[in-house]
Amino acid sequence: MTNLQQSIASITGLISLAGLLVALVLGGSVAYLAFFLFGTLSLLRFARPLSLWADGVLALAGTSILMQSLPGFDGTPPYVWLALAAAWFFAWMFIEQLSVALTAEKLPERPFGLVIPVVFGLMLLFFWEVVTRGARIPEVLLPPPSGIWIRIIDSVPMLYADFIQTFVKSVLSGYAIGCLSGFAVAILVDRSPFLKRGLLPIGNFVSALPIIGIAPIMVMWFGFDWPSKAAVVVAVTFFPMLVNTVAGLNEVGSMERDLMRTYASSYLQTLGALRLPAAAPFIFNALKINSTLALIAAIVAEFFGTPIVGMGFRISTEVGKLNIDLVWAEIAVAAVAGSVFYGLIALVERAVTFWHPSVRKKRA
């Protein structure tokens, strides 16, 4: 065991021991007593090695016991918090040992490499759930994940309408127009070195500006419905695309250009066969940056005036009504939509730029 593992193991064992004593004194249920007992017994690993799966099973047992028992308590007894801490540390111990085993190539990377981030994410959700419900944090401040999930299930039609309004209408149309026009302008600018020197510093400058601030102006120009949001998305996505594409088109070295010239290839041939493929990593970088920017821009733009549908509208009005679980439901939808959008672009990127070192390394 490494130093870190020894410390985690001793802390986990001691917490379990403390939990066992407290649960005995306060009369905890059999499940708790058993969990703490096995937790304390895990200290024996200092005498005889323990499989990492034992830690995984203990963490799982702790979480399920906690989840089962939570609703039944009037006032949370202190050993519940000890059980939470013990379960958390067991999960940590499990992850730590698993990653050591993966690095030593004792376990294959393919399924087990994914286990670590999944366990971490689930433990975060679990921690959130137990703390909000155990400490009786008011729903207005922070609802538990289960409450948010129930809210999502209950209000699917409304969430769907908001999603269509904000994501499909504003984000996708604005994203397409913004990225395509940024790309087109970059290709045009690329032909003139003078324009390139003039536009690039300005483009770089504008990409750092708080462009979202033009939302109120766009609402005045294009009205309350989705076109004004799409306009904000266009403005936000245009400059990153422009700057990245121009940088990418310059990525080709003089060697390759000269080669194309010896082939007597035309401007368009050089562009299509050499420079655009070379610019692809930059273009995809811009597409990925823009995917998150676009969603944020559309939602924020809705704060400045909107018809009575849309994710930004829902968030800003429900905050006022203190329906925080609905707001979180909306956020969950936005986060999932944003991640899927990003993931799709990343998948296309891997397929298109298969030759790039950063992609090749991962596959090997």
Added chain:
Amino acid sequence: MSEAVHESLPASFGLWRVVKRLWHGSALPVLIVVMAILIFWYAMAIEMNTPWQVRLNERANAEVTWTEFVAQTWNQTKPLLPAPHQIVSEIWDATVGMDFNSRRSLAYHAWVTLSSTLLGFAFGTLLGVGLAIIIIHNDASNRSLMPWIIASQTVPILAIAPMIVVGLGAVGVTGLVPKALISMYLSFFPVVVGMVKGLRSPETIQLDLMRTYHASPGQVFTLLRWPASVPFLFASMRVGIAISLIGAVVGELSNAAGGGLGVRLLTGSYNGQTIQIWAALLLAAALAATLVFLVGAAERVVNAAMGVRT
């Protein structure tokens, strides 16, 4: 070929040489593009403000010449698109021409935004560096944290900024801190990503050298990894400070009492005060540019002091 011509010119063509250098540098092209944007802006201001001005003139039964009409479109009180000089004079009146403590002073609002930006940027940089240090030293945290740090940026935090401000306000955390937390959430990401790259940038041969010196992990960090990561830190900080300003502005949208440039945007949009919106927007832009410039200047000073060869 132009080089050869250039060499053969007599010295009296000094002026030509200056023009040439300007043409091939970036100052003149940028200037020309800016001029083109300004001309386009004035033209658009005429175009967009015309319908309203025509109606105004009809109501007043005023016969105006063409030049007078153009001047009118550039000087409306609530234009659809204000002309640049209107925005500049609004910024001037609202900053220099007004008492700093006045609620209508743009300088006061800019100060509110600036302070929460800087606070959030400081939090975000510290959090980012801290996370990066943990991630490079422990493989389990690398595997468990990194995917979620990336996923965290697909959560539209700016969109829930109002809720965070309201929620934290309910527990008694008010003022700068909620806005700064939003800036922190946005600005820690580039710092983590850049610093993980930077702290891992020393090559195996250098790490091996440290091992032959019997350096402790702390010494490896302070003597090798940290100095190697400084260029990455500054590159990340340039990105981080720009997005922390955006976070601060959006965080202000939900708390009209707190002041800030975001509040000016929101009240301007409710009252149709387009000049006020544009003034706040341009001031935010100037603020962002200044902050990015300052980080860049600090970068040059530190790099020079550390002997980085460029």
